Amino acid sequence: MTDAIESAKKAAAIQAVKEHFDPTATHVGIGSGTTIVYVVEAIKDASTNPQIRFVPTGYQSRQVIVQAGLTPIAFDSLPPDVMLDVAFDGADEVDEELNCIKGGGACLFQEKLVAERAKKFVCVADYRKNQSRLLTFWPTIPIEVAPISVPNVLTSLRTIGSTKPELRTTLLMKSGPLKTDQDFFIVDAPFPPLLTTADVAAGKGKGDGSDGTWEVNKLSRAIKELTGVLEVGIFSGLNGNEAEALRVKESSVRTVTGGQKPVAVYFGMQDGSVQVRKAKDL
Template structure:
């Protein structure tokens, strides 16, 4: 465990600690993937150990499943759960309307399935993830390997009809090889700069043959918990437009997954 956390890690830990307060015994909880979500999973493990919290978790990646089991969370599949009370996950970007870009860690498909199979989705993030317009973070698009370059060309052609700042695309790599998702698919990252209409783009990307899913999460998030390094936590609710600011303790657990997206 590092003795001195970075300010970003402190902010992530604070957001995760606050978000876990919304979890109650008996819940079926979707467990996100990424550096911020790792804080959340470890905090849930602490509550299970120290408070006797009784939950089951549905992880959104193999990495999260391994961590959940390590900290004492009982893991089940989404088919076993059928429906979830709550999903808590991170985000790579979010805007004022709580639209998100996710998939920096490569788990966007499972993350979107789990989030949409939940009564509520809570997003945890540090304040730096808030943007006026989505798109500075590359938008991940998961595609099947067959004809991936053709699919990539079709996506680039599609972008010409949308209000975006850039149209460059890249195949995500892992060392010298293309990155593979848990499903064995590839990811095309779209370097758009700014997305004028996230809802429309999300719908149209999924019409391209070969595209499995994209990292735009529109009308899915119910609440965002924003952590700050000084201990402040801001909670925004999309339904009643409320904003709550409070303070929480900085988490004491080391950060794993620090090298992947939220």
């Protein structure tokens, strides 16, 4: 099973890079997780431009970039007028509308920074992450919180319908809570499967929590508003093409929030094929 999953990740990464990596790019975002190792390998094989700068979403992805002989640059070193040509990242789960859950590896805050700064976000995953609704296979929403706020955030999450939110600990319980690159903690919050915007339009639930149902975007905003929450592991809202249309209309590079949905998701399948789910405007 493990070999099949790794082969699926590699196949998806190779195709995603082939279709979205441009050797003439100047800045490329690189996400976190095991799938990204294959993305970087594919980029190394395809890249003929040593001037490209790669922006990692955390310590692990920076190490992968360095080990591949590519050049990393810190996110906060980017000139304010520079957009990433593309950002590649994985996901813990993806629904029919390309909303994603991310943060299983505890890098969600920096992953959102990078995704929102990219002209387009391309997601690479294996077949297990391909679900019709979020919180179908993946059990919780990761939330990055200030350590002092954990008790209040847990109480608030229970109030809005999370069944049993818990503080994530390290593999060694005696080491205490897991810390992010920002020295924040991660709370994992389970909810019933989330509705899409189409579900709400079809009358399958109000999606605002009042009837026990939550729509993806509404739940993301509700959690983000809790005092002490730095970021929520839901990537929703606009995709890169929609964001670019707003940037042209508003002459601004600061119109994207919510993490940005991918323009395309590449799922490596068990049989070695790759299934691609694209945004409707592509």
